[in-house]
Amino acid sequence: MIIMAQKYSFLLSVISLAVLSACTEQPANLQASSPTTEVVSATTSVALAPVAKKVPYEMEIHGDKRIDNYYWMRDDKREDPEILAHLAAENDYTNAQLAHTEKLQAELFEELKARIEKNDDSVPVKKGQYFYSTEMRGDNEYPIYVRSTDVSGTNKEILLDVNTLAKDHAYYQVSGLDVSPNGQLMAFGEDKVSRRVYSVKFQDLASKAMLPDVLEGTEGDVVWANDNKTVYYIKKDLQTLLGYQVYRHTLGTPQSDDQLVYEETDNTYYTGIGKSKDGSVIFINHGSTESSGVSVIDANNPKAMPQRLVQREKGLEYDASKLGQYYYITTNLDAVNFRLMKVHQDELGDKTKWQEVIPHRANVKFEGVQLFNHHMVYQEREKGQTSIKVRDLTTQKEHTLSFNDPAFSVYMYGNGEFDSSALRVYYTSMTTPGTHYDIDLASGKKVQLKQQAVLGDFNADNYASERIFIKARDGVEVPVSLVYRKDKFKKDGSNSLYQYGYGSYGSTMDPSFSSSRLSLLDRGFVYAIAHIRGSQMLGRPWYDDGKKLTKQNTFNDFIDVTKALTTQGYGNKDNVFAAGGSAGGLLMGAVINQAPELYKGVAAHVPFVDVVTTMLDESIPLTTNEYDEWGNPNDKTYYDYMLSYSPYDQVKAQAYPNLLVTTGLHDSQVQYFEPAKWVAKLRDYKTNDNKLLFKVDMEAGHGGASGRFKGLKDRALEYAFFLDLAGKNKL
Incomplete structure (x- = not known):
């Protein structure tokens, strides 16, 4: 199912980040009267949308019966010729429906690619006696891993050229x-x-x-x-x-x-x-x-x-770092928003011996710590904004690192040496390309090591970012990060609006820079990230108020943000587009069931949409790990609640927005058959002739195509879909 954030893989991801960075669909009433006993093959004319056969499959639990007409689309081996033919037919249909945008897609792809520096090296990270980094060269899709004996690259040694391994x-x-x-x-x-x-x-x-x-x-x-x-x-x-x-x-x-x-x-x-x-x-x-x-x-x-370290307990969360003879423990023990404790290595197993280092604060989330011989650096989040504080372990004096943008993201990484006098961070905002700093632990002075190059005529001064709060229907204020091009923006409701959201697993989508996003901003789009409940933007309670039996808050927040952004003039109510992937795809599915009239176009990538059926099947990868996120539907209370918002189960006869759905045949997190079934059911029920397109990457999984440039084609496809709908298909 959905992949969770991997806290221990951040160093590699930051290094990679430094390197990379018309026909209308047949009306639903005609579809319903079409034969539904055969799948349209890949060789059939693509003038009509593929219509999947219906094979009723009955499921019963808690005295409730559900009929899934498309359950037959599941093939764990990905070998069934009938299913593969149907997916191929979907691809053919999508290609035909978007044929008039092929030139736009190609131009967007080249535009996105042209902003990326082809020869690009990451900032070396010291580990032991070597400095490790990656190099990107020319049109290579993959990095070359290298190391050297000093930071300047002397005696450089190639460790692994991924391009050579990947070529076949x-x-x-x-x-x-x-x-x-x-x-x-x-x-x-x-x-x-x-x-x-x-x-x-x-x-x-x-x-x-x-x-x-x-x-x-x-x-x-x-x-x-x-x-x-x-x-x-x-x-x-x-x-x-x-x-x-x-x-x-x-x-x-x-x-x-x-x-x-x-x-x-x-x-x-x-x-x-x-x-x-x-x-x-x-x-x-x-x-x-x-x-x-x-x-x-x-x-x-x-x-x-x-x-x-100590015995596990239900509801107790902690992780550990080590300095000398002490373990430093980040924990929620008697601390909803976490605090920092420490314990001597001889007292493992007894949490009563834990000593408080950084106390809990109700409105500030403690997020992590980096330990050095003479300093401790810790990260907190208050009112949605990250701060990093440095404590001198001798004097116990502290200072807070300062940054300029009103809303930003900053991450500590590559700090593998206890005796270092500097902290390595990666910093970015919605108008500031990713920047690597070494920050002196004593003085706070920053030394910029690298900033992501954005080729072309990019000038950060042409863009503006805002952080605003929007009141949801229950009175709670939801943070929203916005970015737009200054000379293209008027706060009069004339701009097209692209709204992104996720809202699950406590994953916080902090504001960051995207060179690809410039293609929308330069065409007059306002880009918004809705920091809805289900993330931890406003601390752990923000997460707890958007999962299990409070999950509806996630969808309400996203919908209410859309309404407010158009009311306040940030976006044109007739040109609102939304996108989300994985659990964010579930978000897309829920909001188009509940408020379809708000959106002109929606992109749902690898969407988790068949919530109840998947969560009842323990054979499906990662299902059991998700019970504390969504609830266990074997319990009727959770079953009823999950059923009330499950995108697949709540499809109804109504007008839906234009919809682009993407998946990978080999997806191990959200199985391909979830979006395949969802699209088939939507085709049967929707009452308008808006586009419903399904793109299946037959070679990829949850993360899409591998390689730094291949993935840009997926982005170009989505952008072309939205730009065409917005009437901005001229370059």
Whole structure:
């Protein structure tokens, strides 16, 4: 199902971020009278929309019967010729319906691509005796991983050229590239299907020879023990795709001999692995939506077994960092918005020994900490805005780092050395391209290392960003981040409006820069991010008020933001467009059922729309991990509530906006058949002739196409769809 934010993969993502950065549809009444016993094949004329056959499938629970006419579209093996033919027919129909925009799509793709610097290097990050970075060259889709003995690039060594590995594959993704503590061996995971099941391979960096060891069916990451020959990795259940077993592998031995050191028996938990900053312990991280915990393994003992930091408890969340003999613990223990504690390593297992370092504050969310020999740096969020504070561990004096934009995002990354005198951060706003700084821990002075290059005539002064609050129907004020081009904007309701939202898993979509977005702003669009409930923009209570039995608040907030933005003159009520993906696709499905009249066009990417059926099926990947997010429909209270908003179940006979739906055949998070069924049902029910288009990437999964340029074609498709509807299809 939906992928959750991976807190331990941020360094790699930031490095990558630094590198990259008409016909109308047949009316519904005619469709309903068309034959529904056969799927339109890929060779059939695309003048008419594909009409899926109906095969009633009855499901009953809690005395309630539901009939799913399109359940037959599920094929876990992705091999059924009838289903593949139907998906191909959908692609043909979409291509035909958008044929008149092909030139616009091509021009947009070249426009998006032209803003990206082809030869681009990331900022080196120090780990051990080396500085690691990535290089992008020319039209390469993938990075080249390199390292050197100093920050200037002396004695540069190529570790991995992903372009060479990917050249014979339609999809290719590298994960978990990690070098042994002595710097001599390298591990990396590869996925050639986009199911996020990785094979881990190993290379001798001196000889460049690949080792015979291959670890199959893994999460893609390894953690090295300090003997430089032992690694820990997570193995997946290939049916549910849950990573639930931690194995220990010794190089030179078969995978079948690997030792199981931990097995997660509670299928509502995710499992992750990492290593302490000092390299002394390996962390096993246990995480569910409302509970979490940590176990530790001695990294110097290749036979050590895990020890719980403290026993897991329902509702208790914590993670840990280590400095010297103390563990620093970020926790919600008696602290809804979290606080920071510490405990001596000799007192593991007893949370009564935890000592408070940063107290809980009801209106400020504590978000994380970075530890250095002489300083502690911690991040908080107040009224939706992030702040970073530096505390001198000797004097206990503090200062807050300052930034200029009214709304921005800032992330700490690459801070792997305890003795560093500087903090590495990545900073961005909706008008400021991504910028990397080293900030002196004592003085707060910033040294800019790099800013994302935006080629062409980009000038940040041409754009303006605002942070406003909009009152929802229940009186709660919802933050909204806005950006527009100054000379194209009039606050008179004349601008087209693009509104984005997510609102699940506590994931906060902070305002950030997008060079692709300029193609909309330069054509007069106002771009808005609605920071709706279900995120943690206003702290943990903001999340709790948008999940399970309060999920409707997420949809209400998005709808109310739309109404207010048009009322206040930020957007034209007749030219409002909305987009969201994954759980944001569920958001799109819910709002077009509940307020379809507000939107001219909607893009729903890899949308999670069949909420009840999926959550009742524990064989579907990641389902059980989501009970604390959506509720367990085996409980009638949650079943009834989920059914009340489930986009697939709530499709009705009404006029719907123009709709572009995208998915990947190999999606492991939201299975392709959810949007396929949804589109088929919408075609049967909708009462107008607005476009309903379904684009299936037959080679990709949840994240779409791999490569830095291929993904831009998906963006160009969405933009062309919206621009055409807005009457702005001239370049």
